[in-house]
Amino acid sequence: MATTPTLEELRTAIRGGGLRATPSRLAVLELLHRMRQPVSHADVAAKLAPDGWDPVTLYRNLIDLADAGLVRRSDVGDHVWRFELIRTDHDANAHPHFVCTECGIVACLPPIDLVIPRAKAPRAVRRREVEVQLRGLCDACG
Numbered sequence: 001m002a003t004t005p006t007l008e009e010l011r012t013a014i015r016g017g018g019l020r021a022t023p024s025r026l027a028v029l030e031l032l033h034r035m036r037q038p039v040s041h042a043d044v045a046a047k048l049a050p051d052g053w054d055p056v057t058l059y060r061n062l063i064d065l066a067d068a069g070l071v072r073r074s075d076v077g078d079h080v081w082r083f084e085l086i087r088t089d090h091d092a093n094a095h096p097h098f099v100c101t102e103c104g105i106v107a108c109l110p111p112i113d114l115v116i117p118r119a120k121a122p123r124a125v126r127r128r129e130v131e132v133q134l135r136g137l138c139d140a141c142g
């Protein structure tokens with residue numbers, strides 16, 4: 001399991017993305033470190049708003065962190081952005097996501113190899129600019 005980064009490590013990561021390490025960006029990044037699956041802005045706001053963070057600011061922070069390459073944004077098909085941390089032990093482009101068709105929870109699955117003959121694959125597949133998604137019922141809904 002990934003260890004929780006120190007405040008200084010979080011600051012360094014944010015500055016490495018070319019951003020100022022504001023307190024709310026630090027709070028958002030720290031939360032994404034703790035979450036084990038992609039989360040929506042609503043999830044982030046629900047966790048951090050009680051601490052006094054403004055949901056609009058949190059949304060901007062998520063977008064900033066995504067634009068800076070620290071966080072990955074994905075749409076699992078319900079037009080809600082989910083955000084997850086990009087980390088070396090967790091290559092977001094290489095692992096599929098499981099999406100529950102009932103409750104909408106998203107879980108990361110272990111990386112898989114796409115076995116598609118190169119000649120038959122569109123450029124995006126060869127470049128891994130695609131998302132692999134499995135849909136079905138989660139344990140709680142199934």
Ligand SMILES: [Zn+2]
Nearest residue numbers: 100103138141
């Ligand atoms: Zn479910």
Ligand SMILES: [Zn+2]
Nearest residue numbers: 038084092108
């Ligand atoms: Zn994931």
